[in-house]
Amino acid sequence: MLMSGREFFLNRYRELGWKHEQPKLRQAIRINTANTGREDLIKRLKSLGIKLEKVSFVEDGYWICEAKFSVGVTSEYLLGLYSIQEAAAQIPATLFSELKGKIVLDACAAPGGKTVQLADLMQNTGAIIALDVDKRRTIALTNHLERCRVKNAIVYQLDARQASRLGLKFDCILLDVPCSGNFAADDDWFARRTIEDVERNAKVQKEILTEAVNVLRDDGELVYATCSLEPEEDELNIDWAVKNLALETEKIGCYGREALTSVFGKRLDGSVANGRRMWPGRTQGFFVCKFRKCEAE
Amino acid sequence: MIKPITDFVKQFNASFSWDERLIVWKKNRYFLITGNMKRLLNEGFFYVGTYLGKVKSEQFFPSFSLLQMVSEQQTNKVYVDRKSAWLFICGRDIFKRGIVRAKGAKGEGSYTLVLNEYEECLGFGRIVCDLDMAEGGVAVKNISDVGDFLRRERR
DSSP states (O other), X not given: OOOBSHHHHHHHHHHTTOOOOOOOOOOEEEEOTTTSOHHHHHHHHHHTTOEEEEOXXXXXXXXXXXXXXXXXXXXXXXXXXXXXXXXXXXXXXXXXXXXXXXXXXXXXXXXXXHHHHHHHHTTTOSEEEEEESOHHHHHHXXXXXXXXXXXXXXXXXXXXXXXXXXXXXXXXXXXXXXXOOOGGGOTTXXXXXXXXXXXXXXXXXXXXXXXXXXXXXXXXXXXXXESOOOTTTTHHHHHHHHHHSSEEEEOOOOSSEEOOSEETTEEOOGGGGGSEEEOSSSSOOEEXXXXXXXXXX | OOHHHHXXXXXXXXXXXXXXXXXXXXXXXXXXXOHHHHHHOOTTOSEESEEEEEEETTEEXXXXXXXXXXXXXXXXXXXXXXXXXXXXXTTOOXXXXXEEEEESOOSTTOEEEEEOTTOOEEEEEEEOSOTXXXXXXXXXXXXXXXXXXXXXXXX
16 A cells, blocks of 8 residues: 555545645744834834734734735845744744743754744743754754844754753753644645655654653643644654653643544543644644643652 | 954944953854853854854954944944835945935945944945045945845855
8 A cells, every 4th residue: 555645645634534625825924022013013014015914823923915025035034023934833932831031942943933933932031052953954043043133042053862962951842843744835745755754753753852851850841843744743742752751731722723632543642632733724734732841759 | 352353343433341251252253142141051052142253364254233233332324215225235335325324434444334214234334435525426335234144045
């Protein structure tokens, strides 16, 4: 049986309860409130012919309704007043209960959209330790930090699975793990992906989760996110984490559907439902789950 | 250690009184950090805090964060109109007619920051005529502008 291709994956999604619809993706931006006021920026962009509409589920997110040119070439963008960031991708950083003054690990940080958002939410207090394993991507990350005038980040070119080498304990950890992606954001996705890719990514994600728990302080918060629709990288990993690591999931009230607790006939831990699954539609496909580290007895 | 930076900002008639212990140097790049970050910093870092600039072939290349910090002082600066601001970030020079007002040194050969109508620093350049006397033509030669962020991505 062929374990790849459009029909193979669409059949899986049907089994998971979703009927394929062509997503209507819209470009979104996030205002960097450390660098500008919301109303001021909206007015400035309007004067350039860029019309925005508020994204209802994230505080500083706006859809681009109309633009005469790319929103990635304005002086406002180059001055770091806003970032171009997919609407669903704006959710994970907002799920931490308190960020100001904290020591935060952004373990798979490049290209840096969420790192900049964390800095914004932290108002440049505390510190963000941002890691990426790839040099080219790490350079892109630092360009993003420089453009957005982030002041509280320390960047290492380091594999997230080696985070304990830093000898630090973190209050909060964001794991926007490398994943298989989804078809909504990539026209060739069905042609390029196989179930073996998904399984390989799921294995790496488990390794990253394990290392993250090692460096998370007791009672610390961890947010896990992927832009994959494959349950092996989402609910099955969450189920594995609550059964094998010192983690428990926490309820989050964000956009999206309750995560699945039954996957291809397998019954998962009930607390997996605390995660949120976003099927492609107004946003790309996305998955997010918040954990708290259980205190050592 | 920070002489290249202090020499650079002097060209704009600006100065800083930084605690040198909070300026770190990695390869040829300078960063400004906080005391809290210093405690967390490991030797193998790639980037930290506020990037100030780099030294290459004995010349200092400032970051845009440093230029913004300089622009918040009484220093050499020209404020330009919207069209000139756009052309400047595309790498073009500033014409006399695009300058709305100027502060600090205005003579030929002086270095000046270029600010937009919102007083945001877009980069810097060298004045190529006397700004009070010149009637037209190129007034400020572009040396560095924030459009560099896009040009870096294309390299």
